Amino acid sequence: MLQPKWIREILVSLTITNPLATKTLLQSLIEKKARALPEYVEILQRPTTRRDTTADIADWLYYFAGADRSAASADRSSYGRLQQPIAILWGDKDTVTPVEQARDLQTLLPQATLTLLPGLGHIPQIEDPDLFNDAPLKALGKL
Numbered sequence: 001m002l003q004p005k006w007i008r009e010i011l012v013s014l015t016i017t018n019p020l021a022t023k024t025l026l027q028s029l030i031e032k033k034a035r036a037l038p039e040y041v042e043i044l045q046r047p048t049t050r051r052d053t054t055a056d057i058a059d060w061l062y063y064f065a066g067a068d069r070s071a072a073s074a075d076r077s078s079y080g081r082l083q084q085p086i087a088i089l090w091g092d093k094d095t096v097t098p099v100e101q102a103r104d105l106q107t108l109l110p111q112a113t114l115t116l117l118p119g120l121g122h123i124p125q126i127e128d129p130d131l132f133n134d135a136p137l138k139a140l141g142k143l
Contacts, residue, residue: 008058016057017048031093031121032128040126079108086112087139089132091120113139 015021022045026036047053063071072078086109090102099116106114115135117124125132 003062005055005058005062008061009054012058012061013054017054019045019048022048026123026126029096029122030127031091031119035127076108079105080110082109083111085140087136088112088114089124089135089139090114090116091122091124091127092116092118093120094122096122115139 015025023036023041026041026044027033030036088102088106088109090097090099092099102114102116106112115138117128117131117135120127120131
């Protein structure tokens with residue numbers, strides 16, 4: 001479905017880079033639909049006005065969908081080699097990447113803390129900025 005590139009470009013131009021779809025897409029990613037405020041919609045639209053954005057996102061989509069098996073992120077064992085402290089923040093109402101994926105990621109990162117953000121979806125920094133901003137500090141013991 002993601003080949004050839006022109007098909008990806010059409011899909012992207014109808015959705016991700018289509019300014020008429022931005023608010024609807026945002027609402028599909030968050031639990032608190034009312035937080036799809038005009039200022040967030042405008043921020044999300046800014047990159048889509050740049051030259052070649054549709055083509056670039058179409059390329060990214062190919063890798064995002066897991067088509068590139070040579071990517072470091074495709075090697076589950078590579079996560080265990082990370083040494084730095086890691087705080088995983090996850091909206092407990094995320095339907096794009098469900099909580100099961102967060103728990104799976106945590107098994108790959110034994111040093112990581114997992115913080116589930118109650119009542120939030122895929123973009124918690126929009127849905128509850130204060131809770132989101134406090135979470136990494138708490139998770140890393142700095143608050």
